[in-house]
Structures are given as structure tokens and as C-alpha cells.
Amino acid sequence: MDKKTITLIGAGLAGPLMATYLAQQGFTVEIFERRNDMRKVKLSSGRSINLALSIRGIHALKEVGLYEKIAPITIPMKGRMIHDMDGKTNLQPYGQRDAEVIYSVSRAQLNKELMTFAERTGNVRIHFNHELSSVDLDMNTLSFMQKNNDKIIQKDFTCVMGCDGSASVLRDEIVNKTKAMYKEKPLGHGYKELQILPSKDGRFQLDNHALHIWPRGQFMLIALPNMDKTFTCTLFLPMTGEVSFDSIDTVEKVIELFQFHFSDVLDFMPTLSTDFLSNPTGDLASIYCDPWHYKDKAALIGDAAHAVVPFFGQGMNASFQDCTVMNNLIGDFRGYWGDIFSNYSELHVKNGHAIADMAIENYIEMRDHVNDPNYQKRRKLELELEKRFPDKFIPRYSMVSFHQIPYNDIYIRGEKQFALIDKLLEIDSTGESIDEMLVKNYFHEELA
Template sequence: METNALHIWPRGQFMLIALPNMDRSFTCTLFFPMEGPTSFATVRTEVEIFRFFEEQFPDAVPLILDLVQDFQTNPTGKLGSVYCSPWHVEDKAVLLGDAAHAVVPFFGQGMNASFQDCSVLNQLIKEYDNDWGKILSEFSRTHVQNGHAIADMALENYLEMRDHVNDPSYIKRRELELKMEHIFPDKFIPRYSMVSFHRIPYAEVYKRGEMQFEALDTILNVFDDLSEINEETVRKYIT
């Protein structure tokens, strides 16, 4: 198995991922419903665990040395998103980081979003010189939308990883997206790149991402063959 990559076994309602460690081993996480016909509630015993993994992830089974022991004894966490507004109380208190906007981990942005809170708040402290009522109300007014946007995008990324990455139409769309970025590097930046490699506020990323998704839909409707995509043929679809 490629040791410098994230591996995903997407299975619709659940997925297994393997994150690479520095020593070339992997840490696996199963994202799985708590209840339901196929869930932590129904996969408990040694027989059930082996049956489930043999059916769903047969290529992973020989690579996981203590499958039953790990499955039964490793802690089972719950995922959640926090959406709240405002993030402050008058000039007295403010929420930052996960307390304000805990997100599911599928964009790898929880800590980044928290650092961003610090830099935004720092900027406002400089701007409004000790006027804490103004500093905190501006913080909520301008920045809560970014916390909500990254929480939404993290959930959407989960669905993408869990349901879509094996779908041929998704793969074609992703190929087009990368092609568009290559042709129009200043105008068309895939959402993942905007979030991970730029400092564009999350709420703006969300809006730009939606517009780009629409443009991709239109282009995919017009062109069957992606080899026809070039600057001339698709310029009119980019605003």
C-alpha cells in the first residue's frame, strides 16, 4: 500500500480511512453509524467484526494485525458540529476555536479555523483600540459566517469522501476542475485548494465554490470529451 497517501474505503453510509504515520504504518479510523442495521450496535463480536470487514474491506483485513482487539477496545468517539451566534457577550466574553465552531474533521481545518479566529481578533483589537464592546461585536458580526461556512464544508467533504470518490462522474468532474485550475489559475481555484492553500475567508470560499460548481455543471453538459477543454472553448463559462 502506498505509504505516503491517505487511503479511503468509501462505502456509502460509512467509510474506513488510513492516515499515514511517519514510521510508514497507518492509523485507521472507521466512520460508522452508532445505531441501525449496519452499525456499532450490530458489529460487536469477533464473528460479526470479521464478517463485516471481510465483506466490506477484504483487502484491509490482512493488513490490520489485531483487528478484533483494536475494534473492541479502541475508544469510539462521536462527531459533532457546533453552530452558534453570536460568539460574544457584550464587552465581557468571547468564544474562540472549537467552543465557537467545532467541526467534523473532514477538511482538516479545526485548528486552522481556530488560529484564524486569533488573527481576526488581533486585527480588530488593533483597529478598535481597547473598545471591547466594539471589538467583540465586530468579531461576531464579521466572522461567525466563516465558522458556519467551514462547518458546512467539512460536512459536505465527508459526503464527498464517503459517497462520491469512486463515482465515474465525480472523477470526471474532478478532472475538469483541475484542468480549469490549470487553464485559469487566477480565476478558478478548486474549493479544497481555496481552503487549504489560500487565506480566502471560508464564507467567500463557500460562495465562490458554489459558482464554480455551477460552471462545471454547465461545461460538463456541453462537452462530453474533456480533451476539447481549452482556454478558447470554456472562457465564456468563467465570470
């Protein structure tokens, strides 16, 4: 196999995007995907049906030329709509400028468009029903189980990229081979997808320009709008304990949970108990791995490199950004795959780890803090600081969702900004006044 042919594992979200970038640089790409072709066969999905797309994902889609096709199937969400226990709602905007919104998009539709777009380059071939079962990095061979006839076949490769998601087989082999740092951090909480249906006259039952959150301390419900006027709800609960996926196991308990905690949407969810009892419960974990490559032969992209919990809405966005970073390095080090891959790990692993950490922190913020007066005071201060010092202070959420600052820099900067807010609140605990001198000195010393 020549150096111009790259093998990718996985045609989920990152695989076809990476393939398109490669094809546009003149490579031939062979993708092996374990599933059937979802454009031809309806696949059952227990995974999230819609996703929040933001700047990093949009940038990558624009770069390859697909965004024009995706934009019309997205719904802008301008903030978090918080639902209290008594059914009262309040909108907490994500940003302060009109463009500072995130977009709900159908996972399946996006995936189909990505695959078709990749194939249309003429340089990408997707082999469905091929599940990678083992990898030999010394002999440059991949073994696949062909799912339609249960046969194992072997393929040679010169360069392989694992876009095979959070349970990546290629990652296991890289970790074995390099004794790479590898850590899986289970969240202890899982998720289940449910549905809010349209009204009888075919309208959205909730404001469709918001991401809805029912924060309930140890757990929460969220809902994102779909183009067909439904909302996909995701219930996040502990796996075990008093209120958990273990304990809520009958129709009565499901209804009781919703009557008590989410009463304002119960009427909009006529399929609730069937969905709850029949839809799978997903596990959530963060994966940390370093490095993300093996010599000049193999590298990891997307969840395979850094599965993160979904509370910053960044898993796909980060995965798309991996493709952008890899594409730039391929351009910089043309043909020198050892340099491309080692620079990729060196530059970017820390960003994967940072977004994994921030996503865990955001779960606690979403399920527990958003309704807390102290959180609201801090958030108000953040927005005020951004207004007064726009080139110096950017709230962490905005840095992640509306800017392309590397995640690791955001983490470091965010910690310093949090410390500044602590200082301001020490001086005025109401958060109403801002000591501008202190802020300017702080910028000079800490955030220059």
C-alpha cells in the same frame, strides 16, 4: 483583575495558541484546563491521534514562531489514495503544485508543543485539573471544580475566551444570555480509531505520503501516517442500522466487516478486534452559533464556536485561524474589547458556518463520490480549468487547504464554479473539451 489579564478556558489546540498570541501582544494569560498536564501524565485518548494540518494552521503557527519546531514532526500527504473493494489503489492528488500537500501531525505532540511554547513567553500560566462548571457574566465570575480535590473555587475575570471545545460551558452561558442562534446538527454517524502497525522490519505498510481512503458508500475507513511508522485509522459508520456501531458488536462481526470491505489492510491490523471493542465510539455533530461573543466580556474560539465534522480536515485549522483573526482585531482595536469581539462575530461567524457546511458535503464526497466516474470527470475538469485559468479558477478543495480565502467566500465561489462545470458538461458530457468562450464569459459575469 486588571484589563491586561485575559482568562482562557481550555488548553487543547486553540487555547495555548490564542494565549501565545495574547502574550506576544503584552497580555498576561491565565488558562484553566480540566485535564491533567499531558506532558507529565499519560492521558487515555479516544480522540483522533493525528490530524491534517494545512495552510490556515501553518500560517498561525508561523506567525507566533512555532512552525519551525512543528515542521519536522509532520508528514506530507500529497493526495487521497483510494482503495477499491478488490484492493486496487489510485492516488488522487490534492493539488497540482509540489507545495499543494497537507501534513499529518500528532495531536498530542502538537498540543504539548503549543502549551510549552505558550508558557515560555513568560506571560502564560496554565492551571490544570480546573473544570469550568458555571459562569456568571453579570458578576464576572467563573466557578471551577478542582478535579484533584473536588472543591469548587471562584475566580473573577475581566475578559474571558472559551477555547473549551465542542461542549463549551462558556458557549452555553453566552447562548443563554444573548438568546444567540444555536443549532447542533448531529451527523448520525460516529467514528472509532484503529491502528495499522509497522511491518516486522519496521516500515510503513502503506504509502506514507498519502491519506488513505476506503470509500464504501454509507461508510468509510481512512488512515493517516504517524512518525512511528504506524497509521491511525478512523472508521466512520452510521450509529444505528445494518452496518453500524450498534450492529457490529462482536469479534466475529468486526472481522467479517473488515474481510468483506477492507480486506487489503486486515493483515496489517493485528489489534483490530481488541481496538474496535475497547476504543470508544465518538459522536460527530456540527455546531452553529451566532454571535460568538458577549459584550466586551466573553468570546468563543475554535470548536467552542463552531465544531465541524472532520471530513475537510479543517476543525483545527479553522480554530487556529480564529486565533489569527482575533489577534489581528486586538491589534486594530487596542483595548476596546467591545469592538474587538463584535467585529470578530460580524466578520467571522459566517466563515465558521460555511466550513461546517462544506465539511458535511465533503463526507458524502469522500465516502461515496470519489470512486464515481462522474465525480472523477468533474475533478479532471476542475484541474484543467485551474491549469488554463489559474488566476480565475481554483478548485474548492484547494481554496480551503492551500489558500487563505475566507471560508464563506469559498462557499459562494465554489457554488458558482460547480455551476460552470455543469454548463461545460451540458455541452460535452465526456468532459474532454472545454468551451473557452463560455468559460471566459462566465468568469466575466459570475466570477469577476
